[in-house]
Amino acid sequence: MSTWPLNWLPAGATADGSPPVWGIWPEETLVDPTAHELEFDFGHGLQFRLLQRPESFASQRAGTSLSCAPTERGRRTGCMVWDGAAVLAGMLSAAERSSQEHPGREALGSWRSAARTRGILELGAGEGGLPGMLASRAFGCQAILTDLEDVVPQLAQNVALNSSTALVQALHWGKDAAVEWPGAFYPPFGLLLAADCLYDTGNVPPFVDSLCALSGPESEALVSFDTALGRWGAYSAFEALVRERWASVEELPLAWQHPRFRKHEVKIFRLAFPILPIASLAVPQSKDVSSSALLTDTAKRFVRAEESDPLPLQQKPRGDPREYQYAVLSNGLQVVNIFDPNSTQAAVSVATSVGSLSDPKDFDGLAHLTEHAMFLGSEKFPEQSGFDVWLAERGGFSNAYTAEEQTVYYVALNEEDFEACLDRYADVFLAPLFKASWIWDEVSAVDSEHSKNRNSQDWRLQELIRYHADERSPMHRFHTGSRETLQRTSKETLAAEIQAFFAANYCPPRLTKQCPRRHQHAITSKDTSDQDSDEEDTSDSPSSPACNMTRGIH
Incomplete structure (x- = not known):
């Protein structure tokens, strides 16, 4: 655990420990918030070195708070690696350990299968992209890491620093229809990840919209929240909305977390079986498919x-x-x-x-x-x-x-x-x-x-x-x-x-x-x-069904 020095305060916080506008600041963290370079060792060769920019986040205390627009807040929080990302990555790292050692071994097998079939997508990856890069390496498949346009260059730098095969893509939640996806995979993705990327209730609906739109019947999603940061409004709104949009929503047990990256305040939700909208039907509009x-x-x-x-x-x-x-x-x-x-x-x-x-x-x-x-x-x-x-x-x-x-x-x-x-x-x-x-x-x-x-x-x-x-x-x-x-x-x-x-x-x-x-x-x-x-009429043939088999499709 790292302890925050009192002279390094997030926007809106005070030296007496009163909470900032957007949540409660924790006294101890898994990730050092003052470091420019971070090292993570999850064992079994899963080692990562990440760069972060604490001064970009800390400078906000000079005159503005994180009560700004959701998009602007996303740019500011994206320059840090948060505890929720470390905990989620640590849990996924169990894929490299003996399957008999982990209490969630069946779930890990399901995630590995989904990831290898349809790829991995991380939403709100920030400049670190730790869960997505680790899952890509642990499961042996391609991952796409997404965030806002001005976060993507630093994210790409960390991907290159770790020689990761992960790809980087700009994405605005709720506006994913126009995205040209890189690599071999495209929606629906197999395994979707998100860690500590919701900071107010306004961000929750577009986030959940994108999460659902980019999922399919066999997709699974893992979303982590560090409740030590407060954000109770976003946390409650998220939980309520996903229970409407997914048939299966469960909070994973603390025992599934990595021994060295364990934090009881971090909640990880597992979402399965998204409730997708029933397709509406209309007369063809495409130039390639005429109505005749x-x-x-x-x-x-x-x-x-x-x-x-x-x-x-x-x-x-x-x-x-x-x-x-x-x-x-x-x-x-x-x-x-x-x-x-x-x-x-x-x-x-x-x-x-x-x-x-x-x-x-x-x-x-x-x-x-x-x-x-x-x-x-x-x-x-x-x-x-x-x-x-x-x-x-x-x-x-x-x-x-x-x-x-x-x-x-x-x-x-x-x-x-x-x-x-x-x-x-x-x-x-x-x-x-x-x-x-x-x-x-x-x-x-x-x-x-x-x-x-x-x-x-x-x-x-x-x-x-x-x-x-x-x-x-x-x-x-x-x-x-x-x-x-x-x-x-x-x-x-x-x-x-x-x-x-x-x-x-x-x-x-x-x-x-x-x-x-x-x-x-x-x-x-x-x-x-x-x-x-x-064609010859075979309706009277012994091998032709009485219900008049006619040619058609699913």
Whole structure:
């Protein structure tokens, strides 16, 4: 701890210890407020040297106080490294220690995963940027440190001083929509950090707006407050507002803090599951997407329905460079096309809102087996493993999974092969063959998954929970399936059950399709009509669902 000398006072404070205009000044601190150069050693090679400018902050006592405008106050407080930053950085440094030593090891794993997937963003980093630089080094991923324009040069100097890979970006809270983000990451970010950057209630709404706008469904945010500095109005306003905007808000325990950088007055909030606004829909305004366009070129592979104009999503995370088209076809099928200029591959995913909870009473695992059977040949491409072989030859990949209430399929490959892929992939959902002998053989693959899962502690626990569920509930059932549950009847009966399950559940109102691509290719309603007229009507085919499977998207 460092003790503040009485001849070094913040703006608005007096020698008798009365509080400044903006809060209560602590007598002891973790960070020396008079030093021009600071050194931090968190262990395991996490060492940092930072420059700060105490004279820039202390000079305010000469005639002005921190009761000025929030933006001006941010410039003045940004020249210091605060205790909240040291404590937050110390907690994150546990990522370099043995996972068994830290009580928050599960949370650290979650933060590491989020950071490596979508990057790190620090808001109000000041000239130090300590939490962001440390997280970048500890988690082995890129970080972007943000603050006001005139704080950024000194922040960049500290980044260079520590040979950090972190990037620096100017950002005004509440005005993040126009930011051109550097590096490989852009909103939504995976892990968002902020430390001691709120000094009055006026700053809280734009800060929370930006924090939420730059987050996504899988993002997590860590925000630290040093309550020893007072600022009770900002503290209370922040806590109240984030509880409205995030589904999960928790204060992390003191035991998670670093032993050498621990301060009980510093509160760290963990925010997860932001409550994002529902996208509003409107007639297209973009020059690239005319109101007469039906969908993109990728959509026509999946559409045998009446026209429906695509609608751009008017609300999305600020700074997201992707463009979106949304449509609901006349048959109820939902379509989302995503145009991502940074994408290296094209992809398509299809989901149906049915899963293992919908297994027929006498066929545990039938939803899972149906997922497997979908790729055992189709009318246009009848080879048993034709799709998998064709995809592997072109360096693509595909997979699928069956959850309790949905089944999801996805595929990705290079743009040049994507058109041919869509033709094959669409036919998987339009006209699967469901040959009885092939389905019977595929039960072996399902049974193999069950055998593998039996050695997993997670799966054993999951089955134990299901075993204790109410026997009248579908949760009590065995969801994976095996030879015992699926081959208790004839091949023909099993194939007929799958065809009936497919017909009842793989229909447009339950199906959605999503297609992210680098390029946008709109087509007109005439193009769709022309293609539809050339296609054979398979509504009476045994492999065609009774609910009239038509082509569409999520």
